[in-house]
Amino acid sequence: MVGTEGVELLSRAHTYLSEVVAAVPEQAWGARTPCSEWTVRQVVNHARLDQQAYGAVVTGHGLPESDPFQPADALHGDAEAELDAVLAGVREVYGGLAADDTQVPTPLGPLPFRLAAAAAAMDAAVHAWDIAVATGQDAPLAEDVAEGIRPVATALVDRLRDAYGVFAPAREAAADEGPAAALLAFLGRDPHWTPAAP
Numbered sequence: 001m002v003g004t005e006g007v008e009l010l011s012r013a014h015t016y017l018s019e020v021v022a023a024v025p026e027q028a029w030g031a032r033t034p035c036s037e038w039t040v041r042q043v044v045n046h047a048r049l050d051q052q053a054y055g056a057v058v059t060g061h062g063l064p065e066s067d068p069f070q071p072a073d074a075l076h077g078d079a080e081a082e083l084d085a086v087l088a089g090v091r092e093v094y095g096g097l098a099a100d101d102t103q104v105p106t107p108l109g110p111l112p113f114r115l116a117a118a119a120a121a122m123d124a125a126v127h128a129w130d131i132a133v134a135t136g137q138d139a140p141l142a143e144d145v146a147e148g149i150r151p152v153a154t155a156l157v158d159r160l161r162d163a164y165g166v167f168a169p170a171r172e173a174a175a176d177e178g179p180a181a182a183l184l185a186f187l188g189r190d191p192h193w194t195p196a197a198p
Contacts, residue, residue: 007094020137034190114151121149129184141180
């Protein structure tokens with residue numbers, strides 16, 4: 001049985017990322033973001049390379065041409081087109097996987113299909129949010145997408161944070177702020193980040 005629910009979550013996250021990138025104003029590509037010291041262009045490229053890795057580790061070919069954590073040197077052409085081509089390829093790969101596959105290869109190690117798809121969705125959606133807030137877009141992370149991502153965050157993020165330091169320390173979020181704010185805070189993001197934030 002194909003993992004329809006997981007592919008739908010991944011597709012929603014990819015759509016969010018694509019739409020946010022398409023709306024980046026020309027003058028905003030060099031703007032700072034909530035993602036460490038990276039610019040908008042670097043975050044877009046990082047997201048592209050991460051998604052490329054999610055597809056490549058399943059198929060065994062097409063690995064990223066550079067380190068996703070050193071993203072400053074890529075996106076040589078049309079950023080939107082480069083990203084969309086990668087996202088379409090990842091959806092095609094995940095669309096061919098079975099929902100009951102317990103050993104889907106991912107950059108985080110083998111995971112059950114549901115967690116693998118949610119991990120890829122988490123990466124895409126959170127970086128889309130980074131880009132949206134950095135460029136002043138009114139494009140919040142959808143609450144139902146955040147709810148779909150939360151199980152993989154709960155299962156994996158603390159371990160990754162402790163082992164590799166790839167997530168900032170979790171923050172507190174107000175109980176009444178909703179699933180998106182809670183997810184972002186758990187991942188170490190400030191849900192109220194603005195370009196003027198220090």
